[in-house]
Amino acid sequence: MQGLTPRGALYAPPPPDGDFYKISGLLSDRDSALIERVRAFMESEVAPLIEDYWARDKFPHEIVPKIAALGIGGVGYEGYGAAGGSMLLNGFVSMEIARVDASIATFWGVHTGLSAGSIYLCGDEEQKQRWLPPMMRFETIGSFGLTEPLVGSATAGGMMTTCRREGDARVLNGEKKWIGNATFADINVIWARDQTSGEVKGFVVGNDNPGFSVRKIENKIALRVVQNGLITLKDCRVPESDRLQKADGFKDVAKVLRMTRAGVAWFAVGCGRGAYEHALRYATERMQFGRPIGGFQLVQDLLVRMLGNVTASQCLMLRLGQLQSEGKMTDAQASLAKAFCTVKCRETVGYARELLGGNGIRLENHIGRFVADAEAIYSYEGTREMNTLIVGKAITGLSAFV
Structure with missing residues (x-):
């Protein structure tokens, strides 16, 4: 699309591209x-x-x-x-x-x-x-039930969902909250604390289990397309064959979270990059005072701040991805990435909304959705505070956890 330069000449803006370091x-x-x-x-x-x-x-x-x-x-x-x-x-x-x-x-x-x-x-x-x-093949859709109504960050030691042995089955009781895909998932990975051993166990529970029910969580302001559910497990009988046989404690839950926490950091990079590219496109098309707003110094300042955040996060994630592929990524490295990238994402989408002015809060201009969704990415898979304490322990050798 053509626009006008500050001197009034026609120009064709370069395509928006958030991969500045290629x-x-x-x-x-x-x-x-x-x-x-x-x-x-x-x-x-x-x-x-x-x-x-x-x-x-x-x-x-x-x-x-x-x-x-x-x-x-x-x-x-x-x-x-x-x-x-x-x-x-x-x-x-x-x-x-x-x-x-x-x-x-x-x-x-x-x-x-x-x-x-x-x-x-x-x-x-x-x-x-x-x-x-x-x-x-996406023929069977899954969900993951860890977080509970009264237990979020403290789930490692405070999980309230329980399981007990009855013959060749386990009986699960409790609730899981904020479970993505739960309203339509065919199978649900549920984590529960064994009443005898105190260890956390994993189970695959079908949505047709009579002890399983789910209610959609309504009125969210972020990730509204994600269908989050409140799962209730009431004397939910699960055969031993559906207990994850290599899950014998929270350390095994942590293996899963270590892998996926890096993925959420990548989500944050993508969210920030999408907001930046929309804002850049808008800046080359929105005309004020007879020219595109992208030709004004303060607008360019916002764009460069956004691009710096996106590029720094991409480079951090590139190295983390290499370590993960080599089997060398640590919990602390994944936590630093999740904490840093989600903070920078939140900052970036805020700059994008600022650049669009009042138009930034309309869905048709995309940015409002990125701003809202960044709030959820900032919190799930470990809050910034919890990930900060994981990194803090790694670099000082001192635990600040309560």
């Missing part, structure tokens, strides 16, 4: 082709409809088969019908989806990361063969 150039041709497919899908299939679904607090189920066709089920996993590749590639996919919409990124992350990842890391071979292939 980190995507480090991907192989095969991986780059996958990212291009994801980008094309998100821009052609998701972008045109997402504002409407966000406003209505609904999920676009019709796009799930199209997501499956992209071949991104289980990026970074090996076998079981998974897409394979590296965890760095997984991060690029996460960023690319969140660049258009954080809710769809969250759906994908909960299903292939938290839910399928729990089975991948904590299930035995029979369980992996039973559940993972249909999950990789």
Whole structure:
């Protein structure tokens, strides 16, 4: 689209591109082709409809088969019908989806990361063969039940959902809150504390279990497309064959969270990048005083602040993705990335809204959705405060946890 320079001449602005340091150039041709497919899908299939679904607090189920066709089920996993590749590639996919919409990124992350990842890391071979292939094809959708109504950050030691042995089954009682995908998931990974041993155990609970019920959480101001549920487990009997056989304590939950916490940091990068690119496009098209506002110094200052945040976060995540792919990433490294990138995302989307002025709060201009969704990314998968204490303990050798 053409505009006017400060001197009144016509010009064609460069295309908005948040990859200022060209980190995507480090991907192989095969991986780059996958990212291009994801980008094309998100821009052609998701972008045109997402504002409407966000406003209505609904999920676009019709796009799930199209997501499956992209071949991104289980990026970074090996076998079981998974897409394979590296965890760095997984991060690029996460960023690319969140660049258009954080809710769809969250759906994908909960299903292939938290839910399928729990089975991948904590299930035995029979369980992996039973559940993972249909999950990789998006024929079976999963959720992940850890957070509870009264227990969020303190879940490691304060989990209130319980399980007890009765013959060859376990009986679960309790509630799980803020569970993404729960209203329509076919299977739900549920974590509960054993009443005898006190250890945390993992279970795969079908949505048809008579002891399982779920109610949609209404009136959210962020990630409205994500269908979060309040799960109630009332004398919910689960056969031993559906207990994750390699989950014997919260340390195993932590393995899953370590993997997916990095993914949420990538979501934050994508969310910030999407807001920046929308703001940059707007700045080249919005005319005031006879020229595009992008030609004013204060607007350029906001754009450069945004780009700096996005670029710093991308470079941090690039290195973290390399460490993760090499099996060298630590809990503290994942926590630093989640804390830093979500703070910078929150700052970036705020700058974008500022740049758009009053237009920034209208859904049709996209930025308002990014601003709201950044609030959820900032909090889930470990708050900034909790991740800060994890990093603080690692660098000082002193625990500041209460």
